[in-house]
Amino acid sequence: MNRTKLFQQIQQKKSYLCVGLDSDITRIPKHLLELDDPIFEFNKRIIDATKDLCVAYKPNIAFYEAHGSKGWESLEKTLAYIPEEHFTIADAKRGDIGNTSRLYAKAFFEKMNFDSVTVAPYMGIDSVQPFLEFENKWVILLALTSNKGSNDFQFASQNGEEPLYEKVMRKAQTWSNPDNMMFVCGATHPEKFKELRSIAPDSFFLVPGIGAQGGDLQKVSEFGMNDHCGLLVNSSRGIIFAGEGEDFAEHARAAALKLQQEMASILENHLVVS
Amino acid sequence: MNRTKLFQQIQQKKSYLCVGLDSDITRIPKHLLELDDPIFEFNKRIIDATKDLCVAYKPNIAFYEAHGSKGWESLEKTLAYIPEEHFTIADAKRGDIGNTSRLYAKAFFEKMNFDSVTVAPYMGIDSVQPFLEFENKWVILLALTSNKGSNDFQFASQNGEEPLYEKVMRKAQTWSNPDNMMFVCGATHPEKFKELRSIAPDSFFLVPGIGAQGGDLQKVSEFGMNDHCGLLVNSSRGIIFAGEGEDFAEHARAAALKLQQEMASILENHLVVS
Numbered sequence A, B: 001m002n003r004t005k006l007f008q009q010i011q012q013k014k015s016y017l018c019v020g021l022d023s024d025i026t027r028i029p030k031h032l033l034e035l036d037d038p039i040f041e042f043n044k045r046i047i048d049a050t051k052d053l054c055v056a057y058k059p060n061i062a063f064y065e066a067h068g069s070k071g072w073e074s075l076e077k078t079l080a081y082i083p084e085e086h087f088t089i090a091d092a093k094r095g096d097i098g099n100t101s102r103l104y105a106k107a108f109f110e111k112m113n114f115d116s117v118t119v120a121p122y123m124g125i126d127s128v129q130p131f132l133e134f135e136n137k138w139v140i141l142l143a144l145t146s147n148k149g150s151n152d153f154q155f156a157s158q159n160g161e162e163p164l165y166e167k168v169m170r171k172a173q174t175w176s177n178p179d180n181m182m183f184v185c186g187a188t189h190p191e192k193f194k195e196l197r198s199i200a201p202d203s204f205f206l207v208p209g210i211g212a213q214g215g216d217l218q219k220v221s222e223f224g225m226n227d228h229c230g231l232l233v234n235s236s237r238g239i240i241f242a243g244e245g246e247d248f249a250e251h252a253r254a255a256a257l258k259l260q261q262e263m264a265s266i267l268e269n270h271l272v273v274s
Helices: A003-013 A038-050 A068-081 A098-111 A125-133 A164-173 A190-199 A217-224 A248-270 B003-013 B038-050 B068-081 B098-111 B125-133 B164-175 B190-199 B217-224 B248-270
Strands: A017-021 A056-059 A087-094 A116-119 A138-144 A181-185 A205-207 A231-235 B017-021 B056-059 B087-094 B116-119 B138-144 B181-185 B205-207 B231-235
Touching (some): A017 A087, A068 B068, A098 A125, A116 A125, A138 A190, A164 A190, A205 A217, B017 B087, B056 B231, B098 B116, B116 B125, B138 B164, B181 B190, B205 B217, B231 B248
Parallel strands (some): B017 B056, B056 B087, B116 B138
């Protein structure tokens, strides 16, 4: 999917919500566990309940890989079930030497037809570049992540000049463009969004960390939005595990609707002139 | 596997060789492609031909994931086929927020019973810690990688003090110990091994980059070895793709034997008094 289509979808749905399919088998409602593929059945119901409210789905690959080849099948079936209009993100945080990253790119872009993959920057240019060689596919590069451990290395300043996350964002933009790269910027650092936006004015940011991790949608949007929205805000557990019983999908819809309505109002204020 | 057993195996076999099972389907000998699971059949023959010469096997997960659920099955079968005496490394370069890293740890340590997983440090402590909570299992943390892109961020100095790879190694040792963490140190930086060894005197280093990537076994060993060896030197393509025909396994054995003999001689010189 290209940037124009993504923005069109955001405008149509008045939403920049991404639903994270972190479908942890230990938290899936019990009545689904009897079915042949509980993870897929869970995802199917979550997708049916939220697809008009969100523009993207993001399965975190760990929750599938944990079940070996069977989990991989659940992932393939889930991806096939997501409507074509949605932007799909393989949250895999991959990154390896060139010939290996190329294989990961093939796995997610050709074998499975995801629109994007999250990639870790530690190994530098040749670990990222193979993912950039596919038309209308995207790298979503870790920049400033939402977790506590983001303080360990990402803020370390480089030669007294810039913190590591900034160096990553600046350098990566010399390899890519806003049509094939986004950055992961965690909502748990809302005070940083003005600066993050100035470092990459035209890029989309994938923003995890609202909901269970405590980030703030209003602040992130106020400072992070650009005139093509430029944000995909993710909620995983806050939506998919909003309910625990047989009516879990209704609870998921209610949680997604609340965020979508908040987003609609923010979009109206921000993009009124565009 | 614990450190004592690993060292015993090194002494018995006079080898610190790790064979990388980067079993790229496009390079597997043609006569195997007719079989039901060519990747597994290839690995099986490589393992039979090299198991007395190496102490570890390291499948790079990308080469399996590229084939979806079928690739995952090849990986599971391969792992089951590796003799118990060998140290097994899932070269996955994972790392995510805590609850997600925990799932990856379960996938590789419980679902599949690997001895170790390679982990990327970018997301900091809570992305690494879940992997450290399994008895006799190991994190192999990326420190100074063997690829060209290692120059992009890993050498950036931190507050004028230390480069990022050094900060990673020092900080990670406050979370772990030499019985549950190793570091990836690329053989393409042989001039750094004296310093790397001084930063982590007792830790094992997993050393990729000899063979196809051009690293130097002698130099790496001279400066990197400690009195419990402390090195696992990996060769992937240089061994597994040494031959292309029906006799590929014999060529793989010859390539592995050459390295093992070189290692035997180095070990004899270095560990004569231990």
